[in-house]
Amino acid sequence: MTDDMDVINSHSFYKYTDSAMHHITTQQRLKGLAEYGKPFHPDNHDNEELINHLLSEIADLPVYALALADRIRKQEERIKELEAENAKLKSGNEDVERRDNQLSANPFKIMEEVNGDFPVERMSTTIISFDFDENTLKWNEELGIEFLTLDEIISQAMKITNKNKVRKRIPFIRVTYETGLWGVIFEVGNYYDNKKWIVHGITKGYA
Structure with a gap:
């Protein structure tokens, strides 16, 4: 029996309910003392008064119970609404992340x-070559944006480097093109009759 009481007395939820009920009981006794001027005692009331007090409390009980049930229902409905909104926002964020x-x-x-025919913008491009200076290239311009295609870079480079030469050589050219989210390094050259641009590296861009 002692062991059972130890289990009960050490139970955390029972401790919580005992503490809560002690607080409520104390508040009710103080309220009664303020209203009636003395603590409750059955000898101070006849049977009819005790029955009326009991019926009054019983009559209030379903009102409080229904009020609590109504609040719980509304809160649960609101929780479901918030969960649905959260799921929608999460789905939207996942879509944005997927697009990004x-x-x-x-x-x-x-x-x-x-x-x-892949175009590169001048402001996002660095060109390295042992055979010519990138500043000698003439860039196309449209709506204020300067650009060249990769083959246009080769064409101009060959005119610069093979001037007055019988056999035309493809010069070595490295083009580094950086966007905000990704970058790429193209290379071509330094051997005859080969104008193939090859990707020699990729980067994460400048952002």
């Missing part, structure tokens, strides 16, 4: 051949 990943994904792969 798609946008930030580098479209090039190392060592793949690249079509020469």
Whole structure:
């Protein structure tokens, strides 16, 4: 029996309920003392008064119970609404993240051949060559944006480096093109009759 009482007395939830009920009981006794001027005692009331007190408390009980049930129902409905909104926001965030990943994904792969009509913007491009100065290139301009395709870079470079030469050589050219989310390094050259642009590196861009 002692062991059972130890289990009960050490139970955390029982301790909580005992503490809560002690607080409520104390508040009710103080309230009664303030209203009636003395503590409750059965000898101070006849049977009819005790029955009326009991019926009054019983009559209030379903009112409080229904009020509590109504509040619980409304709170549960609100919780479901918030959970639905949260799921919608989470789904939207996942869609945005998925689109960002798609946008930030580098479209090039190392060592793949690249079509020469791929355009690069001057402000995002660095060109390195042992045979000519990139500043000698003439860039196209449209709507204030300067650009060249990769093959246009080769064409101008060959005119610069092969002037007055019978056999035309493809000069070595390295083009580094950086966007905000990805970058790529193209290379061509330094051997005859080969205008293939190859991806020699990829970067994460300047962002």
